[in-house]
Amino acid sequence: MSNPFAPPNESPHDLYNERTIIDGLFLGAIAYGIHLTLFIWCFYLLLQKKKSRSVYFLMLYVLLLFAMGNIGNGTNIKVGELTFVDNRNFPGGPNAFFATGGGPVGLTCNVIYIINSWFQDVFLLYRFWMFFARYGWYWTVLPNLVFLASFTLSLLLIIMLCVPGITLWSTISINLAIPYWAISIALNVIITTCIAIRVLYMRHQMRQARVGSGSEYVTYTSMTVESAALYTVNGLIFLVSYAVNSPIQNLALPVLGQSQSISPLLIILRVLQGRAWSSTT
Template sequence: MSNPNAPPGESPFDLYNERTIIDGLFLGAIAYGVHLTLFIWCFHILLQKKKSGGDYLLMVYVSLLFIMGNIGNGTNIKVGELTFVDDRNFPGGPGLFFATGAGPVGLTCNVIYIINTWFQDGLLLYRFWMFFARMGWYWVILPCLMFLASVALSLILIVMLCVPGITLWSTISINLAIPYWAISIALTVIITACITTRLLYMRYQMRRVMAGSGSEYISVTSMLVESAALYTVNGLIFLVSYAVNSPIQNLALPVLGQTQSIAPLLIILRVLQGRAWSSSSLAKFQTGTDVRFNNTSNTMFQSEDTGPTLTMKSKLTNGSSQSLKEKQSA
């Protein structure tokens, strides 16, 4: 039965598309709430702890993520207001107005979220380097090239979006945006696979030496957080729906703009809580020295020996113990 109060001249698909736009605003606001919570949590820990140079860098990093998240969420909500309130009688309906880019407000939202991707990918690239640099510098060549390609394409996309009449759904924008997001997501997927594989191998080493503590550092949760799987899944949903021009993209894009900040904040939070690998703890693990995890003096950019460590001892049948270094050299 048709709705007598339905807007005239709009098909069921048009109405469905407009519903996804509104629903996407709510989903984006929910994701922003998660972002806000993580920002306050991380910043509180950083304010309370004894700070090093790396901690000040983290404070700047999380603050920039939060500022961009605020601008992105605010402009996204404003786009919704323009679409369904100020310009509700736009020829072709709200859906068509939304597709035009919603003017400077929509442009600001898109540009902010694109720039946010650089920060998210940059942190993942650093974490990848942290896990694999000691295995050889050539490990980071491909991720670095992919990161540079993603930044280059996104810069061109930003320039094109600033041209009057060109929106995110213009043909030239689609031709730039799809490879840009594809490279960014592929970079995350590759880093996801590599870090997860590395963590599985490290868990195997820890279990082999009967490590009784530190299992949470190489747990399933650790793998998901360290690899930014949240962004990967969200990004794939958006990329596929954007490529086929499905209204599902209206649900995924506002959330994606926030998960770009949520994923790195989850990594930072685990590091600050002493529940994730820092550069110093990885160095000690890979060289076979004692590694002890704790909740003091943790920083992502730590290279000194004062960082989080995890002592790993293997119990032998005679009741004695053997360190990881001794067992590896045996």
């Protein structure tokens, strides 16, 4: 039986797309709550540490991640308000307004999350260096080149998004965004694979030396956290749905923005608790 109160002139697909937009706002808010919890936890532990240059650096890094997470979540919610409240009678309905990008507020949200991804990738590169620096600088060449490509494409994407009339769903934006996110995810996959191999190799060495099983260091949890696989999986879900223009992208994108901060904070938390892998591991 049809709903007599359903919005006129909107297909079931239109309604489904609008539902995913709203649901994405809630999922993004939940992810922000996780980010907030990790921020408080990490900052509290940092305050307990003896003050040093590295501690101050981590404080600044954590604060920057939290600031960008706040701006990203706040502007994302505001875009939802603009879509379903302020512009509810926009020609074509909420879907049509959402497709415009949300104006300056939506632009701010997208730009902040892109910049946030730089911070995450640089942190992962630093962790990669900690694992492999002892083997020579050339080990870091490929990850650095991949990051440089990702950074260049994302910078071009930001420039294009600032052009009036260009949104995240414009053809030129899609042509930049897909390779940008693909390369960014590839960077995470490369680092994930290398760190996982390193961890498994260290477990083998510990067993050979009969100094323990090493299981406390090489659980799947530690490998997942250390390699920031959370962002990789989330990024793949978004990338595929974005490439095929599926409404699922509306669910994945807000979470992706926050996971860019959650992944580094999980690693920092393990560092502060003395459970993270280091260059001496």
